[in-house]
Amino acid sequence: MTTAEVGRPRLRKEDSHFITGRSKFTDNIVLPGMLHLAMVRSPFAHARITSVDVSAAKSSPGVVAVLTGSDVAAEQGGLPNVWPITAEQKAPSHPAIAVDEVAFAGEVVACIIARSAAAARDAVELVDVSYDELPVVLDLEEAATDRVLAHTDLESNKSATWVFDSGEAGTGKPVSEALADAEVLIERTFHQQRLIPAFMEPRSTVVDPTGEQITVWSATQIPHILRLLLALTLSIPESKVRVIAPDVGGGFGGKLQVTPEEAITVLAARHTGKPCKYTETRSESLMAAHHGRAQVQKLRLSATKEGIVTGLDVRLLADMGAYLGLVSSGIPILGAFMYNAIYKFPAYRFECTNVFTNKAWTDAYRGAGRPEATFAIERLMDELAVELGMDPLEVRRKNWITHEEFPFATVAGLEYDSGNYEAATAKALELFDYEGLRAEQARRREAKDPVQLGIGISTFTEMCGLAPSRVLGALKYAAGGWEHAQVRVLPTGNIEVVTGTSAHGQGHETAWSQLVADKLGVPFENVEVLHGDTQISQRGLDTYGSRSLTVGGMAVLAAADKVIEKAKVIAAHLMEASEEDIEFADGKFGVRGTDQSTSLSEIAWATFSAHSLPDGFEPNLDSEATFDPQNFSFPHGTHLAAMEVDTETGRATIRKYVCVDDVGVVVNPLIVEGQVHGGLTQGIAQALYEEAVHDDAGTLVTGSFVDYLVPSAPDLPHYTTARTETPSTTNQLGAKGVGEAGTIASTPAIVNGVLDAVRHLGVKDIKMPCSPSRVWAALEEAKMSGGVQ
Amino acid sequence: MASSKTITVEVDDVSHTDDVEPRLLLVQYLRERLGKTGTLIGCDTTNCGACTVHLDGTSVKSCTMFAVQADGHSVTTIEGLARDGKLAPLQQAFHECHALQCGFCTPGMIMQSASLLQENPHPSEQEIRDGLEGNLCRCTGYQNIVAAVQAAADGTMASDNGATETAGVA
Ligand code: FES
Ligand code: FES
Numbered sequence: 007m008t009t010a011e012v013g014r015p016r017l018r019k020e021d022s023h024f025i026t027g028r029s030k031f032t033d034n035i036v037l038p039g040m041l042h043l044a045m046v047r048s049p050f051a052h053a054r055i056t057s058v059d060v061s062a063a064k065s066s067p068g069v070v071a072v073l074t075g076s077d078v079a080a081e082q083g084g085l086p087n088v089w090p091i092t093a094e095q096k097a098p099s100h101p102a103i104a105v106d107e108v109a110f111a112g113e114v115v116a117c118i119i120a121r122s123a124a125a126a127r128d129a130v131e132l133v134d135v136s137y138d139e140l141p142v143v144l145d146l147e148e149a150a151t152d153r154v155l156a157h158t159d160l161e162s163n164k165s166a167t168w169v170f171d172s173g174e175a176g177t178g179k180p181v182s183e184a185l186a187d188a189e190v191l192i193e194r195t196f197h198q199q200r201l202i203p204a205f206m207e208p209r210s211t212v213v214d215p216t217g218e219q220i221t222v223w224s225a226t227q228i229p230h231i232l233r234l235l236l237a238l239t240l241s242i243p244e245s246k247v248r249v250i251a252p253d254v255g256g257g258f259g260g261k262l263q264v265t266p267e268e269a270i271t272v273l274a275a276r277h278t279g280k281p282c283k284y285t286e287t288r289s290e291s292l293m294a295a296h297h298g299r300a301q302v303q304k305l306r307l308s309a310t311k312e313g314i315v316t317g318l319d320v321r322l323l324a325d326m327g328a329y330l331g332l333v334s335s336g337i338p339i340l341g342a343f344m345y346n347a348i349y350k351f352p353a354y355r356f357e358c359t360n361v362f363t364n365k366a367w368t369d370a371y372r373g374a375g376r377p378e379a380t381f382a383i384e385r386l387m388d389e390l391a392v393e394l395g396m397d398p399l400e401v402r403r404k405n406w407i408t409h410e411e412f413p414f415a416t417v418a419g420l421e422y423d424s425g426n427y428e429a430a431t432a433k434a435l436e437l438f439d440y441e442g443l444r445a446e447q448a449r450r451r452e453a454k455d456p457v458q459l460g461i462g463i464s465t466f467t468e469m470c471g472l473a474p475s476r477v478l479g480a481l482k483y484a485a486g487g488w489e490h491a492q493v494r495v496l497p498t499g500n501i502e503v504v505t506g507t508s509a510h511g512q513g514h515e516t517a518w519s520q521l522v523a524d525k526l527g528v529p530f531e532n533v534e535v536l537h538g539d540t541q542i543s544q545r546g547l548d549t550y551g552s553r554s555l556t557v558g559g560m561a562v563l564a565a566a567d568k569v570i571e572k573a574k575v576i577a578a579h580l581m582e583a584s585e586e587d588i589e590f591a592d593g594k595f596g597v598r599g600t601d602q603s604t605s606l607s608e609i610a611w612a613t614f615s616a617h618s619l620p621d622g623f624e625p626n627l628d629s630e631a632t633f634d635p636q637n638f639s640f641p642h643g644t645h646l647a648a649m650e651v652d653t654e655t656g657r658a659t660i661r662k663y664v665c666v667d668d669v670g671v672v673v674n675p676l677i678v679e680g681q682v683h684g685g686l687t688q689g690i691a692q693a694l695y696e697e698a699v700h701d702d703a704g705t706l707v708t709g710s711f712v713d714y715l716v717p718s719a720p721d722l723p724h725y726t727t728a729r730t731e732t733p734s735t736t737n738q739l740g741a742k743g744v745g746e747a748g749t750i751a752s753t754p755a756i757v758n759g760v761l762d763a764v765r766h767l768g769v770k771d772i773k774m775p776c777s778p779s780r781v782w783a784a785l786e787e788a789k790m791s792g793g794v795q
Numbered sequence: 796m797a798s799s800k801t802i803t804v805e806v807d808d809v810s811h812t813d814d815v816e817p818r819l820l821l822v823q824y825l826r827e828r829l830g831k832t833g834t835l836i837g838c839d840t841t842n843c844g845a846c847t848v849h850l851d852g853t854s855v856k857s858c859t860m861f862a863v864q865a866d867g868h869s870v871t872t873i874e875g876l877a878r879d880g881k882l883a884p885l886q887q888a889f890h891e892c893h894a895l896q897c898g899f900c901t902p903g904m905i906m907q908s909a910s911l912l913q914e915n916p917h918p919s920e921q922e923i924r925d926g927l928e929g930n931l932c933r934c935t936g937y938q939n940i941v942a943a944v945q946a947a948a949d950g951t952m953a954s955d956n957g958a959t960e961t962a963g964v965a
Contacts, residue, residue: 020898024898025886025895026833026882027873029835029899031832124816204933205897206837206897206931207899208837253899254897255835255837256897256933289839511898676893679939680896681896682936683936683939684933684935687935687937711843712840718929718931718937719923719937720921720927722936724920724938725936748936
């Protein structure tokens with residue numbers, strides 16, 4: 007191929023309308039006669055609802071109707087959890103509008119439907135709800151004791167316990183033996199604070215019930231799944247529901263949900279027979295859209311005196327919040343496969359208990375289970391190095407899977423297809439000036455410089471490309487992990503690609519165009535990519551878990567392959583040659599050994615006119631494919647952070663950040679780089695800035711962007727990024743996925759760096775986020791206990 | 796109905812006279828009354844900057860002002876930034892530097908950056924970062940946004956290559 011598109015830093019097709027302000031976010035949609043919704047939300051984290059009086063609200067100017075829990079319960083079953091991780095899993099019922107009891111502050115208790123958004127909001131104040139306050143349970147470990155119940159109708163706060171044991175699974179030895187024989191034992195407890203995905207576009211839904219179908223526009227990552235589940239929970243045939251995800255302003259897992267608000271908007275539209283819109287405010291979003299992380303990790307790692315790890319035991323408590331969202335219960339389980347990371351552990355055990363508390367429910371957030379796992383192991387590897395007085399890199403080298411050992415069956419039961427941890431690490435060290443910074447660190451320690459330097463390391467892998475359907479089945483997830491695509495060759499030879507993946511900033515239109523342009527030998531500009539509308543893209547499982555390219559992209563390629571096969575049949579017919587003699591290259595179908603050839607557009611026209619086609623040939627040049635991956639893909643990388651910690655103020659700043667990611671074959675380096683930057687920022691935010699904080703009554707204290715510290719430009723450094731390329735061997739392209747890499751790797755790199763800067767002053771650990779006050783307090787505590795030399 | 800007031804505002808070079816409620820925010824007026832949906836709302840606390848527009852040439856967060864306060868003034872939104880069918884340098888630079896992903900923060904970022912460059916035509920990286928402090932982006936990690944502002948300041952975009960066509964304004 008003369009000008010390969012794959013690997014080319016193509017500027018994005020999708021930019022045009024965003025930079026000119028012609029975007030189609032859901033809140034921009036206006037329909038004739040449209041009504042507006044506003045939600046009445048519980049101020050209490052746990053209370054019995056004794057009465058809901060909507061009479062004053064109903065007679066407020068502009069109000070058309072008010073919906074309460076009982077109105078909704080008649081028509082809609084509970085909101086779905088599609089991942090019952092064990093047969094015994096317990097879950098409270100989850101109505102879209104609370105009926106008898108509210109279980110977190112911000113839960114919807116009534117919905118106003120009015121002629122304007124302002125009128126709807128005015129009437130919110132007029133709904134009179136009487137509550138009997140109930141005791142709240144907020145702390146995860148406290149909740150696990152069941153002393154206070156988050157739901158009065160459940161006997162326990164524990165939803166389910168899930169265990170993986172390498173001894174039992176036959177993937178390794180029993181961990182009990184490893185721990186008993188440990189020469190060195192590292193025991194730690196880490197806290198994964200509660201985070202808020204904080205996509206920039208607040209959630210918004212518009213529902214038009216006025217046709218034969220109900221059309222739902224929503225700021226969602228999952229139009230196909232949403233359609234199916236709205237149909238199931240509302241008892242409407244799927245064919246009567248069309249879901250459109252127009253421009254969607256970020257997701258990060260936070261829009262991977264079937265929300266109460268979406269269900270309520272559908273019901274409101276059905277009740278009134280008019281188009282209805284609900285757009286949440288930012289405060290509502292922070293309070294009531296799902297949160298992420300929120301785990302306590304109890305860890306024991308055994309090793310030899312030489313630093314060879316012999317076993318890892320993980321016990322988790324995972325905070326589900328008040329309800330099980332769509333995949334809430336499975337999120338910690340995704341992490342189960344990643345605690346051994348890039349290392350050759352001989353023994354491993356994982357046990358997680360999912361626990362209810364009176365807070366907004368948790369679910370997928372960028373990396374979903376894998377950042378938590380990677381954080382734990384990368385912190386432990388540093389702790390082991392400290393214990394043994396070794397360089398943290400040395401400890402990693404002694405334990406990691408070497409390039410020659412792939413494919414490698416891990417103790418957690420995965421098969422890593424490919425990887426080269428040595429190469430990525432070598433490149434990162436070179437870019438970082440590891441030796442130079444270590445020397446500077448020593449100088450600053452020596453000089454008792456108030457600003458100390460620390461170096462944080464994180465080597466990581468993750469599993470992308472969710473997922474082989476059989477694996478999801480084995481994990482009790484309700485659906486599969488395949489993806490669907492169509493490639494349609496139009497009469498002129500232009501191409502339409504329809505994908506089941508649903509982009510919200512990842513640049514699918516550009517990347518998929520590049521894939522198809524190469525495959526079919528047509529110009530990039532001649533390819534149009536359609537997605538995010540269940541009427542156009544009829545089948546799909548949407549976008550999350552870095553599955554778009556490695557699963558969705560492969561479906562596109564498979565469909566394009568089928569187009570080529572079909573075109574060969576027609577080419578042979580048109581040129582009166584035998585099919586076996588047709589060769590396809592650079593968009594031309596030639597007859598082997600002759601100079602005869604025909605182009606894709608000529609064949610396209612021939613199928614369109616259909617004047618002369620082989621007998622029985624269906625006159626079209628379209629195809630479709632459904633791709634189910636055989637395995638996950640395993641991107642990896644090495645991240646290095648130089649952290650400056652001001653010991654007088656506790657402020658930690660990033661002096662230098664270098665990361666080398668290996669995401670296999672790259673379609674568009676610009677897009678990959680952008681994903682890495684964004685991912686790093688979210689991971690750094692967990693390490694240094696963000697935390698959802700509640701007061702003792704369960705009210706979210708960080709309920710606005712004033713308190714929930716999403717970092718802005720001056721909070722962050724310039725990143726140095728680079729790549730190595732070890733192709734995945736489990737897909738046609740060799741791609742691995744990149745969406746979550748930066749987030750997964752950066753949190754431990756930063757925290758390891760902060761600790762490395764102050765460990766010699768007696769600081770042993772700092773809870774995230776390592777804010778100035780936390781770091782300062784840790785330094786003071788170390789001083790008190792005589793840690794300062 | 797709260798008493799309304801008549802205002803006259805020039806928005807993207809077109810004069811509009813409307814009756815508005817005093818509590819109507821400028822951003823709501825732009826979006827709901829004038830259909831200027833390029834200006835977006837990301838928060839209710841004046842923190843995110845998604846709603847940034849120019850008022851008489853200076854950037855303001857349009858969720859922080861009432862529409863009545865814009866009476867007699869001129870407003871430029873992202874939709875009025877391109878001139879004569881050509882993208883403004885910053886629009887071009889955002890495209891070329893891949894300074895947007897989901898695109899939600901983008902109009903506000905571009906409007907804020909334009910005003911930043913007006914005050915300081917040759918900012919350093921740190922000055923750009925500081926100048927964008929009031930605009931949040933969850934997707935890009937800011938690095939490419941900073942690069943875009945720098946490219947627009949230095950005039951180092953490849954403006955006339957295929958990129959312009961891709962991003963062409965109809
Ligand atoms: S909407 Fe105006 S600053 Fe967020
Ligand atoms: S591009 Fe998505 S918020 Fe900035």
